[in-house]
Amino acid sequence: MALASIGPAPFPALSLPFPFRRRGGMSGRPPRPRMPEMPMEKTFDAKTAEPAVSAAWEAAGAFRAGANARPGAEAFSILLPPPNVTGSLHMGHAFNHTLMDILARWHRMRGDDVLWQPGLDHAGIATQMVVERELAREGNLSRREMGREAFVAKVWEWKEKSGGTILEQSRRLGDSFDLSRNRFTMDEGFHDAVLRVFVDFYRRGLIYRGKRLVNWDPHFETAISDLEVEQVEEKGHLWRLRYRLEGGETYRHPVAFDAEGRATGWEERDYLVVATTRPETMLGDTGVAVHPEDERYRHLVGRTVRLPLVGRSIPIVADAHADPEKGTGAVKITPAHDFNDWEVGQRQGLRAINVMDTRARIALEGNADFWEGADASEALAGLDGLDRYEARDAILTLAEEEGWLDGTDAETHVVPHGDRSKVAIEPFLTDQWYVDAATLARPALAAVRDGRTRILPERDEKTYFHWLENIEPWCISRQLWWGHQIPVWYDEDGAPYCAMTEAEARAQAGGKALTRDPDVLDTWFSSGIWPLGTLGWPEETPELERYYPTSTLVTGFDIIFFWVARMMMMQLALTGEVPFREVYIHALVRDEKGKKMSKSLGNILDPIELIDRYGADAVRFTLTAMAAMGRDLKLSEERIAGYRNFGTKLWNAARFAEMNDCQPDPGFDPEAVTLTANRWIVGETGRLRETLDAALAAYRFNDAANALYAHVWGKVCDWYVELAKPLFAGAGAAETRATMAWVLDQCLILMHPVMPFITEALWGEIAERGKLLCHADWPGYGAELVDPAADAEMNWIIGLIEDIRSVRAQLHVPAGARVPLVELELAPAQAEALERNRPLVERLARIERFERAEAPPRGAITLAREGGTFCLPLAGVIDVAAERERLARALDKLGKEAAGLRGKLANAAFLARAPEDVVDEQRARLEAAEAEIEVLKAAAARLADLERGA
């Protein structure tokens, strides 16, 4: 022991200074003897220690791919979901990163070849938005004014300047990713890989161009994919418009009904009433649909109506899309501005007339499609150029004036909105590029179905299947400037040439003049190849060979579709191999009331602020402890404070060890210790390692955190440290000191993945070490360290101490008073146990002396324990009434338990059908309960005597 106490360090000094270490190393001086005048502080100072620990890790290159890998190690690779360049660390990242970091550190300590790959996403629309806003604030030219090239240059400039702060912030959390391998989705190599995928998919027919309705974002003036659309419920109106029948047609329309719903009154009409939530789109109407079985309108199918305002003659068609129950049962059809209407139009052969521009303003001038069959009018001219909502009002006003507004009803309905712009999406007819997602989905489904990739929790596997089974073509072109420009060139006739470079495209075109498609790719198209792209694909790099497929993907449920499913599809299409073997999907971090954290609600907890206040370890431990699989976590600051206290507890246990000269002994053999308490805590440590590994292997992070907490606080601090105090004064002092040092070292090692900073700091604080803690060997011991005899003995002793304390407290024995303990009956095993551990009981239960007696002294309190009966002679000291109550409470509880057990054991079916060991267990419990009842009854009787006598 006491190895470091004199002379030079037992290990060659580390090449890395520990600025947080006060002894040795710090100022370049050789290690000095212990300096009792400089004890550890009472609390861990996270603010100063964390940067120092980070610096030590970095100086050592501790997180480089393969660091600390043993020869022939298995690879463990994990990808950081690349945050947006514009991003900053929020609680969701903190949670996500903490879980990944735990896995990475755990595997690294186990000697696996760990690669944790970090990087950033260019995040097309989000970044373009941020930079545009910046430009406006600084009074610069707008995007359009400066032009594409200059704008993109600005974005790059901005990215260099302020992008990637999130990775800096991640270091505060302790993220152990390999920053030397940092990648960006717009890096040159990555860009080439993205284009290659496009070209490859194009050639294989997996990417195609199509003219169809897309979700158009009028704010950003770009197409977006289905996933980027949010359905928002809104209060709106249903307007009824009258479209006049052509050719002087009239019909009888039912207007009065009897109780059974039969028509009893009719009126003669020369018009059809259509109901709509979007009157402004009527300019593009090319039909009216009624349900084929709707008796009210059946006879009108095939006739035409005249579109008000426009004068276009449009047919009445029979289509099941028209719901007789909704509105008037007749619905206007605008194929160019509504997804359902588009379908109807396709089925019924109706024209699609686009009446808006890219900003969702009415666009009639020069609109040949529109004017075909329409009558020019002043009213129409007045609508041209109006915003869609202004146009709505104008049209309604005209309808009222002209008498074709039939009526208005209030209605709530669901309106699609852009998830970034928050404006209503306009279904818009354009040419876009699509990925044939259905084809790509098949292998992605198969890979999860046959277990090549496992998705946890299972529930999310279902979500994944459901989405892929019903997948729609993926629109990947965006009318933005920031992103990977689509590698397609067109000749004068509009024929496309897809190639990696313009030169190649020109060669394909036979030298014709070409212009490049101005659009860029959906951000998710490039992040979709994150696994391959970061490892150097399409080159056959050693990293690709070593780390692909990656081991685990840890990510939130909100990007299962956006990212996880698409990575599966794309990687499989490119290599035939899955991108990851396991996917762990975690839930959302919410505020303490369960609300989603959002800027507008102002309920954001900023992880950096919390780290400043409580330290990164506390934040990490909290997130880990709350990470029950698949459940959202409600984060409260109190909880974080609680786990900060936990760190302090560990710190003080180490401080206690230091004050008592417990130095790690490299030759310590945990199996060789002899004292019961030492054998017991060694066994507990063995159990912890097994529990912890099992929990981490199963992604049961909360189980891991709770096991650590229960061990460190509940076992080591509450009991072992207290037990060690008397032992330090006795014959086993040396063994106990060594065991204490070992136990604490094991705590540091096992806690390190979750609380890396405080453990690394303590590791350096306690002794000179050959290695950083983050590279310490993960132990392989387990339950073989458990000595059942020592375990049973210690638990019996602990139970006895607890009983005595409980009695003392309940009977208001002054906390400082020492009392005698009288042994009445004691089985041989228990007698030996007590004999061996007398000093522990004496100190922890505040016993004055041990006595033996045949019968309980008058006025004594009786304690019944398995294998022994004790008394505390407290006559005169105790509160008799309180004791009566205590006994009554105890007897009541035991009585209930015994009754339950008796009932069970009297049940013939139970005896016949339950497994033998269960039956035996119940019998043993009944016996124990009955024995205790006897003892307590006797005690109650004596107490009654005492009360009568007194």
Added chain:
RNA sequence: GGGCGAUUAGCUCAGCUGGUAGAGCGCCUCGCUUACACCGAGGAUGCCGGCGGUUCGAGUCCGUCAUCGCCCA
């Protein structure tokens, strides 16, 4: 409308394969016993949402209803 999930101590939640209901915080009573007051000792608190079923045995499995939440349309 379709799918998924939740309902357990005052609060926030664990409870994996059915076999004595747990944790943290909060609360109450004591306590500066030299590791720790970011602490220690002790204590109180549960028709495990309702109903029905399977089982020797159900918080745990099945059905159903209610309430809440999320995703998709």
